[in-house]
Amino acid sequence: MSLLKQTTYQSFTETTAKELALALNLFSDNPELSCKEIGDGNLNLVFHIVDEKNGKGVIIKQALPYAKVVGESWPLTLKRAKIEADALKIFGSIAPNYVPEVYYTNDVLAVTVMEDLSHLLIARKGFIKGETYPLLSQHLGEYLARTLFFTSDYGLSPSVKKEQVQQFINPELCKITEDLIFTDPFYDAETNEFEAGLRAAVEDLWKDGELKFHVNVLKKSFLTEAEVLLHGDLHTGSIFADNSATKVIDPEFAFYGPAGFDIGQVFANLLFQVIVNEQNQALFIKHLETVWNVFEDQFTHLWNTENKENLAQSSAFLHYNLAKFFEDALGFAGCELIRRTIGLAHVADLDSIVEEQTRLAAKRKSLELGGILIKQRKEIKDLGAFIGTVKGVL
Ligand SMILES: Nc1ncnc2c1ncn2[C@@H]1O[C@H](COP(=O)(O)OP(=O)(O)O)[C@@H](O)[C@H]1O
Numbered sequence: 364m365s366l367l368k369q370t371t372y373q374s375f376t377e378t379t380a381k382e383l384a385l386a387l388n389l390f391s392d393n394p395e396l397s398c399k400e401i402g403d404g405n406l407n408l409v410f411h412i413v414d415e416k417n418g419k420g421v422i423i424k425q426a427l428p429y430a431k432v433v434g435e436s437w438p439l440t441l442k443r444a445k446i447e448a449d450a451l452k453i454f455g456s457i458a459p460n461y462v463p464e465v466y467y468t469n470d471v472l473a474v475t476v477m478e479d480l481s482h483l484l485i486a487r488k489g490f491i492k493g494e495t496y497p498l499l500s501q502h503l504g505e506y507l508a509r510t511l512f513f514t515s516d517y518g519l520s521p522s523v524k525k526e527q528v529q530q531f532i533n534p535e536l537c538k539i540t541e542d543l544i545f546t547d548p549f550y551d552a553e554t555n556e557f558e559a560g561l562r563a564a565v566e567d568l569w570k571d572g573e574l575k576f577h578v579n580v581l582k583k584s585f586l587t588e589a590e591v592l593l594h595g596d597l598h599t600g601s602i603f604a605d606n607s608a609t610k611v612i613d614p615e616f617a618f619y620g621p622a623g624f625d626i627g628q629v630f631a632n633l634l635f636q637v638i639v640n641e642q643n644q645a646l647f648i649k650h651l652e653t654v655w656n657v658f659e660d661q662f663t664h665l666w667n668t669e670n671k672e673n674l675a676q677s678s679a680f681l682h683y684n685l686a687k688f689f690e691d692a693l694g695f696a697g698c699e700l701i702r703r704t705i706g707l708a709h710v711a712d713l714d715s716i717v718e719e720q721t722r723l724a725a726k727r728k729s730l731e732l733g734g735i736l737i738k739q740r741k742e743i744k745d746l747g748a749f750i751g752t753v754k755g756v757l
């Protein structure tokens with residue numbers, strides 16, 4: 364039976380992924396297709412299919428019924444493929460410059476076929492090689508402003524927004540974030556992973572009642588505040604870039620949550636480079652500033668020109684919202700800094716540092732800065748205070 368008509372799930376091999384690409388007629392006549400599984404993320408299969416005649420490629424991403432990084436002992440819903448495909452389509456319609464085109468989706472096979480972005484590089488990998496991507500922060504500021512405004516109650520009508528809230532109910536993927544970002548790193552959980560040289564700093568963190576209070580407040584916001592459609596996992600491993608383009612992939616954690624969460628993930632993942640990349644530190648600090656400045660400018664413009672809610676068109680209410688997003692973003696960034704240092708899913712920015720004392724020093728800074736951002740987010744009122752706080756830890 365044709366794969367397109369399949370009524371039950373089967374996981375793909377390189378051969379069956381190629382068959383699907385052929386059945387979809389995405390290539391010119393008689394293509395000579397090659398296929399390689401290139402997934403390096405924690406969860407899914409990703410097949411890169413290329414017509415060797417002309418170099419044209421497509422990507423077939425398929426969810427497995429479990430988390431790839433752990434194996435079959437961690438079952439995971441296939442519905443995440445539909446969430447990801449639907450989110451790519453919505454974000455693509457709102458911010459087309461920054462999202463790969465989706466060519467085909469199949470909910471039974473848990474498959475999304477999309478634009479091949481292999482001419483770009485995953486930003487985290489590029490940073491580690493010494494790239495700085497001058498336009499990245501301007502693009503991310505615009506992406507954030509557009510996606511967070513146009514999916515809010517002020518960019519959509521509240522009734523359409525409520526339908527989207529329903530469409531993006533994503534309990535299993537949210538549970539991963541609730542556990543891995545907001546819970547496990549803050550006690551002696553089995554999922555945590557950290558090197559022996561960090562134990563004293565980690566035990567201090569576990570004993571810090573004030574920190575845990577604030578993490579509970581942030582977790583409550585993540586659990587309860589359906590402000591906007593979030594990407595939900597907006598780290599630099601989910602961003603392709605070169606010196607002129609930026610594309611955001613992998614929104615399988617999408618759900619309606621607090622706007623500051625996506626902004627905070629971007630802040631934290633740029634902060635890893637601020638911490639580890641002495642040579643380009645000033646450029647990454649500038650990236651942080653630009654993300655926020657562009658986000659604030661463009662969100663303000665959209666608020667003033669595209670607002671569906673007449674009563675909301677007041678500068679005091681706009682500033683109330685921006686101040687809330689900023690404060691939340693600092694707190695969420697702090698949680699991301701900590702979980703990527705001692706939790707289950709690490710980042711290569713820190714782990715690839717070969718020299719042990721340099722690596723431990725960077726990880727201690729990440730933990731310290733994370734704690735400060737979580738506990739002092741209300742006092743860090745603006746960008747200047749944020750950058751001052753960051754510099755105080757370097
Ligand atoms: N559209 C794409 N074009 C080219 N490569 C891609 C594309 N999407 C994913 N990849 C490759 O597959 C890897 C894993 O993709 P990702 O969506 O992050 O998977 P996971 O959901 O498992 O984290 C990426 O790091 C990238 O190398």
Ligand SMILES: CSC[C@H]1O[C@H](OP(=O)(O)O)[C@H](O)[C@@H]1O
Nearest residue numbers: 404405406430432543596600708
């Ligand atoms: C077992 S999931 C851990 C971690 O992986 C996800 O990232 P990605 O899919 O981009 O590899 C997400 O950040 C989860 O917290």
